[in-house]
Amino acid sequence: MALHEQANRPGAALIAVVAWLSVALRAWIVVGAVTAEGGSVLDGFVTVFSYFTIQTNTILAVVATACTLSSRHDGFLTRPRTLGAITVYVVIVGVIYAVLLAGLRQLSGLAVIVDIGLHRVLPVLFTLYWLAFVPKGRLSWRDPLWWLVFPALYVVYSLIYGALTDRYLYPFSNVPLLGYPRALGNAGLILLAFYGLGLALVTLDRILAPKARSNV
Structure with missing residues (x-):
């Protein structure tokens, strides 16, 4: 266990550095673009932190930092249920980006590197961290339902944000183009994907659990 905990913290530190750097650079890029078009710095921050990708990776950065500071998995930010949700x-x-969003925007320079970090590198790194270091056998079949709260609230937020600003952040939620029935249908399908992946993660957690904990 000691060796496991010693490897846990450097792994979490690497993820925390990549996550904080990626989020900070994306914020810097977006705020710069918004202010160049006459918007305020506050407008830029609201814009960038309205994306699910940025919200998720910011939470991931906070959680990875907590795991760096403590190798124990008994706090709210470091417990297996929280790490499973992240x-x-x-x-x-990563999946939605790869299937639906990659190539829709023409990026160059630093923005390309940041985009890769947020959508490709961090999903892989955090999944590997979960596989290697998070204690198994502590998830329940109810957890995927609780994990839906954050993305469901985001759906509500994104629709309100779009209605107030006339700016819809993702093409599959563009109400003026798709209409509310189709946009809500797309949201429902994505929430089903969250739930399905959550069930798959719990199943894998049970498979990888030590025999003594496999009935938890």
């Missing part, structure tokens, strides 16, 4: 969220970020 794993589901960031994997969905």
